[in-house]
Amino acid sequence: MDRERASQAKGTPDGTPEGPPLVAVCQLTSTDDVDTNLRECEDLVCRASVRGARAVFLPEASDFLCGSGSQASGLTQGLDGPIVQAFRDMARRHGVWLSVGVHERGPTWSEDGRVYNSHLLLDEHGEVRAVYRKTHLFDVDLPGVVRLKESDYTLPGPCIAPPTATPIGMVGLGICYDVRFPEFSQRLRQSGAEVLTYPSAFTLTTGMAHWEPLLRARAIETQCYVVAAAQAGRHSTPRGSAPAPRVSFGHGVVVDPWGCVVAQCGHGNSLALAEVDTGLVRNVRSSMPVHEHRRHDLY
Numbered sequence: 001m002d003r004e005r006a007s008q009a010k011g012t013p014d015g016t017p018e019g020p021p022l023v024a025v026c027q028l029t030s031t032d033d034v035d036t037n038l039r040e041c042e043d044l045v046c047r048a049s050v051r052g053a054r055a056v057f058l059p060e061a062s063d064f065l066c067g068s069g070s071q072a073s074g075l076t077q078g079l080d081g082p083i084v085q086a087f088r089d090m091a092r093r094h095g096v097w098l099s100v101g102v103h104e105r106g107p108t109w110s111e112d113g114r115v116y117n118s119h120l121l122l123d124e125h126g127e128v129r130a131v132y133r134k135t136h137l138f139d140v141d142l143p144g145v146v147r148l149k150e151s152d153y154t155l156p157g158p159c160i161a162p163p164t165a166t167p168i169g170m171v172g173l174g175i176c177y178d179v180r181f182p183e184f185s186q187r188l189r190q191s192g193a194e195v196l197t198y199p200s201a202f203t204l205t206t207g208m209a210h211w212e213p214l215l216r217a218r219a220i221e222t223q224c225y226v227v228a229a230a231q232a233g234r235h236s237t238p239r240g241s242a243p244a245p246r247v248s249f250g251h252g253v254v255v256d257p258w259g260c261v262v263a264q265c266g267h268g269n270s271l272a273l274a275e276v277d278t279g280l281v282r283n284v285r286s287s288m289p290v291h292e293h294r295r296h297d298l299y
């Protein structure tokens, strides 16, 4: 990391300062067609890398998104399977760090079909540098609007992954619904995170009401960047095997540690670029040291 910072300070060959590294936050409409999803992901990673991004953020369930748990179980592979290999190849080919959400066979998958909802962080050589398995499962019933019971087919992850040193700073991993739990983000912050990531597939209803305020609140409270790649739009099911298609809210964003939305994806499959400046993280924290003002004696 220090070497990264030093080379950054030197600037470009013509002497102009290079500035903080760029990240790309992506938006995608995954379906139950894994090959098409992988092609769409590769297209986004390629575009991001051509435009100079050092790290690319893909959404939750980038491998596939479908309406039924049993179908999810059938499409799910282990982390040593060809889907993760395809993402590793993508990171390596395009020379970027890659954050991506995938389904992963759980330890009892062959008996009960249960999966983990996992978030992988890959380095620019395609090595898996961190794995986080979603700890908060989305079991929600808003009558007539949203009914999802993630725990029907998903196992809760057992732990929080320690933040990982990357060229854009110390990256802490969450997933989607985890953004609703401030204690989780505080724990990542205490462990040294400078950038929090929540690859997501928010529902349209909850996204309209809560998405941006939740992400901005987590950024303001932790004084971290928050990068939230998003599933977006109608997840059609080409093979026709799932019930009513899901619709996701989209609005993939990057929020800075002051709480400003500094990049937001547009319509459909798209990406947005933002600078991630760990100098700003340090400035915000030193000018308003909320972390040191916490009253551990009271709460």
Ligand SMILES: O=C(O)CNC(=O)[C@H](CS)NC(=O)CCC(=O)C(=O)O
Pocket: 060, 061, 064, 065, 066, 072, 117, 138, 148, 149, 150, 176, 177, 180, 201, 202, 203, 206, 207, 210
């Ligand atoms: O199950 C899969 O295949 C992929 N996983 C998801 O889409 C998950 C679990 S259903 N979605 C969320 O957590 C939405 C949270 C949300 O919308 C909120 O917090 O309001």
